[in-house]
Amino acid sequence: MSNSTAPKYILSTFYVVTVLIISFLAFKMFICSVDDDGDGLYQTEMHTKYNVYCPVIPDKLDFCGEPVPLENFDVRESLEKELLKTMYWHSETFLYLKRANRYFPTMRKILKEQGVPEDFLYLCVVESGMDNVVSPMKAVGFWQILESTGKECGLEINDEVDERYDFEKSTYAACFFLKQAYAKFGSWTMAAASYNCGQYGLQRLVTRQGENNYYDLKHNSETGRYVYRILAYKLLLSKPADFGFCYRQKDLYKEIATNTVEVDSAITDMYTFAKTYTVNYKIFKLLNPWLRDTKLTNKDNKTYYIKVLADGARKNEKKK
Numbered sequence: 357m358s359n360s361t362a363p364k365y366i367l368s369t370f371y372v373v374t375v376l377i378i379s380f381l382a383f384k385m386f387i388c389s390v391d392d393d394g395d396g397l398y399q400t401e402m403h404t405k406y407n408v409y410c411p412v413i414p415d416k417l418d419f420c421g422e423p424v425p426l427e428n429f430d431v432r433e434s435l436e437k438e439l440l441k442t443m444y445w446h447s448e449t450f451l452y453l454k455r456a457n458r459y460f461p462t463m464r465k466i467l468k469e470q471g472v473p474e475d476f477l478y479l480c481v482v483e484s485g486m487d488n489v490v491s492p493m494k495a496v497g498f499w500q501i502l503e504s505t506g507k508e509c510g511l512e513i514n515d516e517v518d519e520r521y522d523f524e525k526s527t528y529a530a531c532f533f534l535k536q537a538y539a540k541f542g543s544w545t546m547a548a549a550s551y552n553c554g555q556y557g558l559q560r561l562v563t564r565q566g567e568n569n570y571y572d573l574k575h576n577s578e579t580g581r582y583v584y585r586i587l588a589y590k591l592l593l594s595k596p597a598d599f600g601f602c603y604r605q606k607d608l609y610k611e612i613a614t615n616t617v618e619v620d621s622a623i624t625d626m627y628t629f630a631k632t633y634t635v636n637y638k639i640f641k642l643l644n645p646w647l648r649d650t651k652l653t654n655k656d657n658k659t660y661y662i663k664v665l666a667d668g669a670r671k672n673e674k675k676k
Contacts, residue, residue: 420473420544457608470531
């Protein structure tokens with residue numbers, strides 16, 4: 357090293373060391389500020405990098421075309437409570453956004469065909485998050501249908517077949533129940549409430565309290581939240597960007613391309629049957645969760661419609 361470059365090298369080294377020391381001290385101050393009262397740096401970081409907003413409640417809102425009386429403070433505050441809980445449960449809400457893109461198109465067609473308003477899509481979200489869950493009360497599937505209710509609505513339920521796990525057939529069953537409730541109460545909002553507490557339970561409240569409006573009835577805590585939760589998901593899933601949810605279209609789950617196989621005889625081995633249609637048993641069960649056993653006895657030679665993955669669908673789904 358020549359004598360002419362030495363001063364420049366020393367100055368450069370001094371500058372780097374100085375910057376590192378200052379950076380370390382600043383970092384240490386920030387870390388320590390968690391425990392220090394009145395530390396401005398911590399507050400500055402908090403204010404500039406993290407924000408939590410109160411949701412904007414619309415001036416007007418309806419459920420299935422029926423006005424929500426947001427001018428009433430109790431109604432407005434109940435909706436705000438559920439909207440706050442929903443919009444800040446980020447992980448679950450993102451999953452619902454993703455699943456809605458896959459399942460809503462088919463469910464929307466069924467609701468329209470059955471004359472049931474589209475807003476009931478969000479009831480399904482409240483019930484299960486569009487997942488085949490089982491409740492402590494043994495309600496099953498996307499629409500959380502009890503065995504007795506499912507059979508009343510025409511679903512087959514036994515050890516080998518449980519059509520409550522078929523999201524399409526269970527949507528038809530839910531429509532059957534909701535139309536019955538609407539005929540009884542004359543209101544889709546009340547029909548939604550009865551989906552939670554039962555038609556008999558809701559009628560008992562109407563008789564005792566002398567009210568026939570969901571928003572004027574004193575419900576149990578779960579039913580009292582129920583319609584507001586549906587409304588919160590309606591607001592959030594229909595306009596997610598308004599509540600800070602950012603995503604690309606490719607982030608959403610696509611509908612899975614399938615073919616249908618008609619079966620009118622027994623299946624002795626589901627594993628072999630699945631392999632026959634060039635798909636593994638795991639994917640076969642994903643497409644047909646209503647088949648509850650590894651065999652299908654089919655003593656009555658009924659015709660079952662079983663979904664199999666369309667050629668190349670699994671690879672195409674990964675690429676999207």
